[in-house]
Amino acid sequence: MYRTHTCGELRSANIGENVTLSGWVQRIRGLGGMTFIDLRDRYGITQLVADEKNDEKLSAAIDSLGREFVVKCEGKVIERASKNPKLPTGDIEVQLSSVTILNVSETPPFTIENETDGGDELRMKYRYLDIRRNPVKNALLLRHKVSQEVRKYLDTENFIEVETPFLIKSTPEGARDFVVPSRMSPGEFYALPQSPQTFKQLLMVAGMDKYFQIVKCFRDEDLRADRQPEFTQIDCEMAFVEQEDVLNTFEGLMTHLFKQILNVSLPKHFHRMPYADAMSLYGSDKPDIRFDMRIRNLSQIAKGNGFVVFDKAEYVGGIVVPGSADYSRKQLDELTKFVQKPQIGAKGMVYVKLGADGAVKSSVDKFFGPDDLKKWAAHMEANDGDLLLILAGDRTRTLEALGQLRLEMGGRLGLKKADEFAPLWVVDFPLLEWDEETARFYAMHHPFTSPVKADMHLFNSDPGAIRANAYDLVINGVEIGGGSIRIFDRELQHMMFKALGFTQEEAEEQFGFLLNAFKYGAPPHGGVAFGFDRLCAVMGGSESIRDYIAFPKNNAGRDVMINSPSEISEQQLKELQISLKKIDN
């Protein structure tokens, strides 16, 4: 027998028992005649103690041990002479009678500690060692719990989990597909699903009523800290529902998850914000509403004073940074540099310091008197002691820059509290998005999203102004999920394809199976998909999703541990009837 207990469970109550433990050698502390060993497994650490003076065999075994050796240890649980309150097992230790080496280990390339000395690349290359560390192990445990609770909750709500295929059909809309060559149909390719979107809609036609699936999705696009080429969604769809039904159902899911796993109570009703408000008040379609600091429009009152930057700008707006009028020149220069970074792209920044004594100082004193500036302050509902930061320019970009500046200031002022969770539904997204490059509309969400009924009359006159029955769930500024009420009417679906510039033939070719299905009594339906990795990261308080994925890919989409992607053999190519040729762009 390898073990009678795990390394995390022995307590004072076990004192006197003879036990067998197996695990990895975390650390060895030799004190001459006696040696302490920390033995680690998934469940914790137990200290072993060896009195080597009287036992040559034991002494020899211990001398040959190294870090991360796998050992089986037998001994008696005894009370510690000096207890360690930092360890759950810190009241006891195991007095060793024998140690058996089950496997040796080379010295690991980094320390297996909570605060490891290993860098990211090394940790990824030796991910199996990285997972031995508590932070990664706990992240995977959290992920496991979330998936268990998702299934529990949705099951009680009568959802059923149905698996949909991974080898499907490539479509040009949306993200780039990963493709898989077919051996039996040479020259033809499967695509891996970007999401099970069409299948879940077919399941609604099939009468499955309430469906969900925790499912891998694949998108061949560039990566980010919060974006992997293969990622997991909690994919859900319901029939006979309107938008409010969907939102309420999944507020319930989120409330359940946060309560069960973090013991956090989310608000009874999640705040709902139209997309247009999100953009104009927060400069983002995924506002972090843990703090206020809303963007204020100054276009009306700040223009027309001869300050050219403002006068020729489409939009002037700013934020009120509470209690920060004492910002130094250096700090303000830093912020100016921040907004001038190419990815933010503001030309410059105007500040107004509202001194605690009522004095006003700004970077545009030449153009605006104290009365003007105080008018701004009043308009922005600022108080003495606050700092106004103002940007001007093209409306959309300036709002986005202000949004970034807002997040930066929120961070600096410590307003993004780690133990606070602020869920928000962003609703009323535009149905269509104009793309300058290809000079056509694209579906902002996807081509099956239904338009808001009241906006239907705009279909021919102003399609860009049509709102969609689409919604995103945002928590702490992270897009956790999104969905829509779908089109279930064949005629409307045709109108949609037409607006997207599809010919009848193209629509039939790509989505004929879905349009066909809609001929046979498709119920009204809608759904949502949550980014499972992101949800776990938000619940775990991390910005990166990589630690919540057992074996993630790096920045370039490579798995540095197994070294993929990689070339395949001539034989494999031949079977697929594929020949390779370099193409220079």
Place this chain on the structure above:
RNA sequence: GGUCCGGUAGUUCAGUUGGUUAGAAUACGUGCCUGUCACGCACGGGGUCGCGAGUUCGAGUCUCGUCCGGACCGCCA
């Protein structure tokens, strides 16, 4: 496709204006140590300064190219 940052001991990093034998911490090895738990003390081994070219009397340091890693923009219905 683009912008920025980085690559020096097993690991994390420092390395001044281009100048003697490239350092620290940690890890590793050896010895001492009976209450440690980031044990302590002493000693020791360990380097293709990512790679290639160039400038120079001389390059870890400067220039160009290239590879690798990270963050971001584009992209991600």
